[in-house]
Amino acid sequence: MNPIDYLVKKGFKITSDPGKYKSGIWGKRDYTVNGYNYDKYCGGYHRAYDLSKHDGAEIPAVCSGIVTAGTSSYGNFGGTVVIADKALGIQVIYGHLKRKLPVKIGQAVKQGDVIGYQSGTNYDNVPMASHLHIQFQKYGFIKGEKNFVCTGINPLKINVEEEQYPDKIRLKGDFIPRNKINVRNYPGLTGSKKRTVNTGNKVTFDGVYENDNYWWIRVVNGKEILFMAVGRKKSGVELLETELWGDFRNLNTGK
Numbered sequence: 001m002n003p004i005d006y007l008v009k010k011g012f013k014i015t016s017d018p019g020k021y022k023s024g025i026w027g028k029r030d031y032t033v034n035g036y037n038y039d040k041y042c043g044g045y046h047r048a049y050d051l052s053k054h055d056g057a058e059i060p061a062v063c064s065g066i067v068t069a070g071t072s073s074y075g076n077f078g079g080t081v082v083i084a085d086k087a088l089g090i091q092v093i094y095g096h097l098k099r100k101l102p103v104k105i106g107q108a109v110k111q112g113d114v115i116g117y118q119s120g121t122n123y124d125n126v127p128m129a130s131h132l133h134i135q136f137q138k139y140g141f142i143k144g145e146k147n148f149v150c151t152g153i154n155p156l157k158i159n160v161e162e163e164q165y166p167d168k169i170r171l172k173g174d175f176i177p178r179n180k181i182n183v184r185n186y187p188g189l190t191g192s193k194k195r196t197v198n199t200g201n202k203v204t205f206d207g208v209y210e211n212d213n214y215w216w217i218r219v220v221n222g223k224e225i226l227f228m229a230v231g232r233k234k235s236g237v238e239l240l241e242t243e244l245w246g247d248f249r250n251l252n253t254g255k
Contacts, residue, residue: 001161001225003062003092003136007051010060015131016050019154026154047152048093048135055130057118059094060111062134063160067107067115069141073099076149077133078121083109086139090158095133096121111163161225168218169208169239170253175217175230176202177246187216187227194226202249203228208239215239 001009008014018027027047031038039046065085070093073079077095081103084091097116109115120128136155142148162168165187177197184191187209197203205217205228213233219226231244240248 001164002156002158003134003160004049004051004155006062006160006164007060007132007134010053012051012053012057012132014049015052016046016048018047018049018152019156021046027152041146042150045150045152047150048095048133049155050131050133052129052131053118055118055120056098058114059097059116059118059132061109061113061115062092062111063088063090063158064110064163065091065108067103067105067109069105070148071101071103071105073101076123076145078123078125078128079116079119081115083115084139088158088160089139090153090155091137091139093133093135093137095135096128096131111160166209166211169210171208171239171251172204172206172253173251174202174204174249175228175246176200176249177230179245181228181230181245183219183226183228185226187218188212189214191227194224197228210239215242215244 021029027045029039029046030044061083063085065083068082068084070082079097079099081094082091094116096119098119099121101116103115118130118132120130122128135152137151142151180196180198182193183195183197185194188211204220206220207218209216210233214229215231215233216227216229219228231242
């Protein structure tokens with residue numbers, strides 16, 4: 001799941017998509033009202049997504065990281081929070097937030113933590129419709145205000161779905177069930193049933209999770225991410241020592 005889909009799943013609606021501007025060039029917006037080009041500062045580019053839920057809506061961190069330089073109640077995008085995620089190799093700018101920020105530079109945050117509240121603040125303190133400006137950059141310091149404001153990468157290839165689930169055991173291979181087993185959209189009992197796997201049908205998986213006192217495997221099924229419980233988790237008993245509801249084949253540890 002990419003970070004924009006993550007926000008949409010949280011109830012936000014996309015109001016400005018840099019991949020769908022009339023220019024046909026990613027991020028080339030040239031938003032003009034009464035002859036004034038609001039994107040002139042960045043050469044006509046707006047390399048970010050705008051989304052909205054409602055004024056004052058809690059803004060969740062789309063990935064874990066450290067709150068870093070550029071974060072300010074009176075930043076480049078009004079109330080601004082910048083979070084750097086070294087593991088993913090990115091930093092994320094959350095802009096136009098309410099001035100009273102709930103985070104500070106140096107603070108560690110996890111995916112889903114509230115890092116601000118939707119608003120319409122901006123650099124010049126002029127009236128602006130309430131929304132979230134979210135911009136993604138490669139990890140690392142960007143020298144110069146203009147470079148910082150105007151630099152942005154496409155976030156649709158960034159995968160943040162791993163952080164939504166319990167810690168993963170990096171094991172992959174095949175599993176052959178001895179009975180019918182339900183396949184769900186989440187590695188837990190709260191997940192919705194999507195289909196079943198019949199006895200003896202081989203399932204390829206690329207990770208194992210421990211949740212709700214069960215062992216779950218992540219099923220490889222094209223772009224769809226699905227999960228299947230393969231046995232009960234017993235205290236003090238490791239996965240490969242557990243009496244499972246089937247058999248593992250071709251096991252490999254992932255990098």
